Amino acid sequence: MSGFGGCSSSGSTHASPKLPEQHGLTVPDVLGPGVRLVFCGINPGRASASAGAAFANPRNDFWRLLHLSGFTPRLLEPQEQHELLALGIGLTNAARRTTRGSGDLRAADFEGAEERLRGIADKLGPKALAFVGKAAYTGVFGGRVDHGLQERTLETAMLFVLPSTSPANAAVPWEERLRWFRALHELVG
Numbered sequence: 001m002s003g004f005g006g007c008s009s010s011g012s013t014h015a016s017p018k019l020p021e022q023h024g025l026t027v028p029d030v031l032g033p034g035v036r037l038v039f040c041g042i043n044p045g046r047a048s049a050s051a052g053a054a055f056a057n058p059r060n061d062f063w064r065l066l067h068l069s070g071f072t073p074r075l076l077e078p079q080e081q082h083e084l085l086a087l088g089i090g091l092t093n094a095a096r097r098t099t100r101g102s103g104d105l106r107a108a109d110f111e112g113a114e115e116r117l118r119g120i121a122d123k124l125g126p127k128a129l130a131f132v133g134k135a136a137y138t139g140v141f142g143g144r145v146d147h148g149l150q151e152r153t154l155e156t157a158m159l160f161v162l163p164s165t166s167p168a169n170a171a172v173p174w175e176e177r178l179r180w181f182r183a184l185h186e187l188v189g
Contacts, residue, residue: 032090094136094137095109132162
């Protein structure tokens with residue numbers, strides 16, 4: 001296994017090392033050669049950790065937005081996340097620790113995240129890394145951020161910030177979230 005959270009040179013995925021806080025539950029990265037886009041969530045929630053799949057809370061809009069913005073030809077279920085690799089799409093998280101909510105994360109949960117993401121960008125060469133929520137981006141880089149394309153890059157990968165797809169993100173209306181997902185789709189093709 002490589003040092004950036006689960007991608008091996010063969011393109012298979014592996015679970016991250018289990019942390020005591022996860023009580024044996026983990027969400028594997030979905031990464032492999034040929035990814036043109038990597039979505040980076042903030043951290044696994046309990047529903048995702050229980051399912052072993054990203055964005056598994058049935059009220060999370062990630063999979064619906066992914067489909068309606070044109071990234072997937074049909075609506076995928078979280079358990080079908082590995083089908084994204086054939087579409088050139090990968091998944092990871094900024095923080096590895098499973099929590100009830102992202103508000104339970106600490107600064108220490110993001111230690112090494114920038115280096116890990118830089119390793120993904122260097123080894124796999126995606127066109128873009130898309131952070132699903134401002135908190136995912138600021139957890140890694142700090143500061144304040146707006147939605148959309150960022151000036152910062154990692155290696156040759158553009159960085160893009162999407163609204164959170166969490167059910168806790170009622171402040172951003174559905175149409176606005178869909179608009180940002182569509183803008184990302186236009187950017188990466």
